[in-house]
Amino acid sequence: MVDYHVHTTFSDGERTPKEVIDLAVALGIEKLAITDHFDVYDPGLSGHQKTTGELLRHFDRIRNLAGGKPITVYCGIETCTDEYGHLRIDRECLSACDLIITSPHYIEGDYPFRQGVYFCDAYWLAYKKKLLMMAAGEGHVLGHPEGYLPIGPMLVEGTTYEGRQEICRSISVEYFDPAFIQELGEQLKKSGKAYELHGATKTPREWVVEALAKQDILFSPGSDAHAVNILGKNERAMELVKKYNLKLYEPEHGRTCR
Known part of the structure; x- marks a missing residue:
């Protein structure tokens, strides 16, 4: 069993690295990647911003905790790139990461959002353009392209988690058609980047997986666990x-992305 997308209290997870590693061992997970958020440009991380020095010490703690345990633990981050697919981390951080998940958490620019109106063509066109750049760009894994879409500015207050996921599914059906998935696969193939099979949202749609598999794309299973109840799921x-x-x-270990 593997899980290549997990968060701890270093960012917005509920459990410490020790608790996560101990539970992963108890669950029989053989390979685990701790990939906390690390992105100074993300407006959603205002309470969880860390320095490179803090991240490196976090990695040291993880490696010490994993030593001697029957599990392989990788140290990485989840971050968003710029609109051209370029990472915005320093070389020291880059070289320390075993795994970098690049997830489209936000889109640059101003758009005519209205609460409850989710089919904003200009916005989703920009999302698709950025996703293609990210697929061709730096990092190892393209994180949750159809799950956890950046819909925050459109949401009606009180929308449930399940409601958000249904909105994301509707947007995926409306905008991410076979021609786009074909183009996305071509960019992933060029870069060698993997596409995430996202456990928390059970995305992408199955036909997307089948289409990308025909293009010989790599896949990365990740629960995106912030709470222990979905670790390894x-x-x-x-x-x-x-x-x-x-x-x-x-x-x-020690792999540096291009």
């Missing part, structure tokens, strides 16, 4: 791996 991902004989991404 990648059952759907592994079912898809077996059904379509998917090729899985494998992190490497």
Whole structure:
């Protein structure tokens, strides 16, 4: 069992690295990537911003905690790139990461948002353009392209988690068509970047997985666990791996992305 997308109290997770690693061992997870948020440009992380020095000390603690345990633990981050797919972290941070997930958490620019109106063509066109740049750009894994879409400015107050996921599914159906997925696969193929099989939202849609598999794209199973109840919950991902004989991404200690 593997889980390549997990958060701790270093960013917005509920449990400490020690608690996460100990639980992962108890659950029988063989390979784990702790990928806390690290992005000074993300407006949603105002309470969780950290320095490179703090991140490196966090990595040291993780590696010390994992030592001698029957589990391989990778140190990484989840971050968003600029609109051209470039990472905005320093070389010291880059070289310290075993795994970098680039997730489209926000889109640059101003758009005519209205609460409750989710089909904003200009916004989703910009999202698709940025996603293609991210697919071709730096990092190892493209994080949750169809789950946790950046819909915050459009949401009606009080929208539930389930409601948000239904909105994301509707947007995916409306905008992410076969031609776009084909183009996305071409960019992933050029970069060698993996596409995330996202456990928390059970995305992407199955036909997207099948289409990308035909393009020989790598996939990365990640629960995106912030709470322990979904740590390692990648059952759907592994079912898809077996059904379509998917090729899985494998992190490497000390691997530097291009």
